[in-house]
Amino acid sequence: MIKFFRKIRQNLLMENKTGKYFKYAIGEIVLVVIGILIALQINNWNEKRKINNEIDLVFTALQTELESNILETSGLLRVGHLTDSLRTLFRENKVTREIIRKKPYLAFLSYRTRSTFLEDDRLNEVIEQEKELSANYKSLLPEIKLLKRRIKAWRFWQEKTLELSMQRRKELASKTPWIGTNDSLGFEKIIDRTLNDKIHRSEVNQYAEYQLGENVWEANKIRTSSVVLLWKLKSTKDKNLKIEDFLNHLNLKPFIEFTCGKVPKKQYETYFDRSVIIYNNQNKEVTLKWRYKNNDNFNLLKVSPNSFLDINEDIYIHEEGYFELEKDGKCSKVYDANKEDYIIL
Numbered sequence: 001m002i003k004f005f006r007k008i009r010q011n012l013l014m015e016n017k018t019g020k021y022f023k024y025a026i027g028e029i030v031l032v033v034i035g036i037l038i039a040l041q042i043n044n045w046n047e048k049r050k051i052n053n054e055i056d057l058v059f060t061a062l063q064t065e066l067e068s069n070i071l072e073t074s075g076l077l078r079v080g081h082l083t084d085s086l087r088t089l090f091r092e093n094k095v096t097r098e099i100i101r102k103k104p105y106l107a108f109l110s111y112r113t114r115s116t117f118l119e120d121d122r123l124n125e126v127i128e129q130e131k132e133l134s135a136n137y138k139s140l141l142p143e144i145k146l147l148k149r150r151i152k153a154w155r156f157w158q159e160k161t162l163e164l165s166m167q168r169r170k171e172l173a174s175k176t177p178w179i180g181t182n183d184s185l186g187f188e189k190i191i192d193r194t195l196n197d198k199i200h201r202s203e204v205n206q207y208a209e210y211q212l213g214e215n216v217w218e219a220n221k222i223r224t225s226s227v228v229l230l231w232k233l234k235s236t237k238d239k240n241l242k243i244e245d246f247l248n249h250l251n252l253k254p255f256i257e258f259t260c261g262k263v264p265k266k267q268y269e270t271y272f273d274r275s276v277i278i279y280n281n282q283n284k285e286v287t288l289k290w291r292y293k294n295n296d297n298f299n300l301l302k303v304s305p306n307s308f309l310d311i312n313e314d315i316y317i318h319e320e321g322y323f324e325l326e327k328d329g330k331c332s333k334v335y336d337a338n339k340e341d342y343i344i345l
Contacts, residue, residue, distance in 0.1 A: 055132060055133060055134075058126060059122075059126070059137065059233060061122045062122040062123065062126060062233070063230060063233050063234065064122075065119045065121070065122045065123070066226045066229060067250070068119055069118050069119060069151075069222060069226050070227060070230070070250050072116045073118070073219040073222050073223035074223060074252070074341075076114065076116060077216060077220060077223070079114045079216070080211070080212050080272060081339050083109070083211055083212060084208070084212060084272050086109055086208075087204065087205060087208040089106070090109075090201060090205070091205075096195075097195065100190075100191050100195075101191070104187075106194065107190045107191065107193070107194045109207070110168050110200060110203040110207050111164070111165040111166075111168035111169055111172075112165075113161055113162060113165045113211065116158075118151055118154065118222065120148060123147060126144055127141075127144065127145065127148065140229065140233075143228065143229050143232075144229065146225060146311065146312070147222065147225040147229060150218060150225055151222055153218050154221075154222055157214040157215045157218050158215050160215075161214070161215045164207065164210060176193065213272065213273070216272065216274075217272075217273060220274045221275055224311055225311050227247070227250065227252070227308075227342075228308045230250075231243070231308070234246065244344060247277070247342055253339070253340045253341050253342070254340060254343065255276075255323070255340045255342065256335065256336050257334070257335055258333065258336060259333060260332070260333065273317065275317070276341070276343065277309075277341055277343070278309035278342070278343045278345070279303075279342065279343070279344050280303040280304060280305060280308075280309075280345045281306065281345060282305060282306070282345060283305050284305055285302055285303065286302075286303045286305075286325070287300065287302060287303075287325075288300075288302075288303060288323055288324070288325055288343075289301070289323065290321055290323055290324075291323070291324050293321065293322065298324070303345060317337060322334050322335065322336040323335040325345060
């Protein structure tokens, strides 16, 4: 090809056609420039495709990270329910010597904890590549950054909870040297302290409040954010994915449904606040009320069609409330929970 163009130039010069020669030379330069621009554009396309493929891989890995964090935070919530139920035994003076002999961990509730690890490496990678994200991925950035902030807050409170746990352990070692003995006499002293020491009872309540009101609460919000984000990622790729199957796959349990006016007394009275996952599976906006038993007070919630309740809106589940679904301005059904996780409307 180069020899061909060179021959044309030589012929033009030999025929003394200088004007045509310069026109041809300019045209050749233009062709070269166009070729370079095309090559650069192809290279840019290839680079963009490579970056998009890498981002797709990061988001695929992010789904695995979210599932892992949902599993871990669900475990923390189970520990929260256990801590709450044990604290309730103390509150209601139902702890007896026989119960402690069967459940020795009751004697150490003032510092029992469960540390875990939540991942955010993929979250960090997504945020670092913010400028390279496609429009669909960029729409998820607010939720991704919110989840990042919630994990940061949870880590702070887990560290504080572990510090308090270690402090309590040191205090026990100095004040009650017999607490580490394995003999029956030492264990009986432990039982006496658990049943009769008012300071110990106060420490149990304080530690449980700290654990449930901060550490477990933050973990609860992380789980809600993770579930919503994971659903958006999975349902975008799989249009046939059903919300029930998705939530059940994560081992989450639905709230119990009752007819209006017939909400029974809960078998398990929870004394710590937690948020709840609410999804509107209808093609119209739904009105949901969070009502308080034995009075007319309620909070009104509007849930958009085929959407989760806004994850920035904290709903505190506790023993004195239940959800009421409205239809045509009247109660349609109610939802009540013991240890359940989500509502599908």
